[in-house]
Amino acid sequence: MAKTKPYLRANFIPTNTSAFRDVESVYPDLLAAKYINLRDSIKTYSIAIITSVEENRSDIISKKYYGTEELWWIICQFNGVVNPLEDLYVGLEIKIPKYQELIIYLQNSVNKTNSRIGTITVI
Numbered sequence: 718m719a720k721t722k723p724y725l726r727a728n729f730i731p732t733n734t735s736a737f738r739d740v741e742s743v744y745p746d747l748l749a750a751k752y753i754n755l756r757d758s759i760k761t762y763s764i765a766i767i768t769s770v771e772e773n774r775s776d777i778i779s780k781k782y783y784g785t786e787e788l789w790w791i792i793c794q795f796n797g798v799v800n801p802l803e804d805l806y807v808g809l810e811i812k813i814p815k816y817q818e819l820i821i822y823l824q825n826s827v828n829k830t831n832s833r834i835g836t837i838t839v840i
């Protein structure tokens with residue numbers, strides 16, 4: 718039996734269907750992501766400095782602080798990192814959200830939609 722991964726980033730991004738030139742496609746609606754208010758919602762965090770081992774490796778940072786690589790996207794989202802393969806450099810000071818507060822936030826986000834931005838996108 719496969720282990721479920723409830724905190725994968727994709728689980729918090731709704732998808733939309735679009736018909737463009739008579740071709741129907743499904744795409745993720747990042748502006749309606751349920752974690753978009755993450756930085757405003759979690760107030761407790763610790764400070765970490767990126768080491769040479771952690772450089773450009775949000776998965777290693779996630780494993781170090783949360784015990785799983787699965788929450789790499791939280792580190793990026795919380796710190797405004799757009800490209801984790803280039804923006805996490807040695808000496809960078811980052812914020813690591815407190816694990817318990819993070820889990821509560823994610824559990825409460827599962828059945829909610831983003832309140833700041835509409836969830837309907839038309840292409």
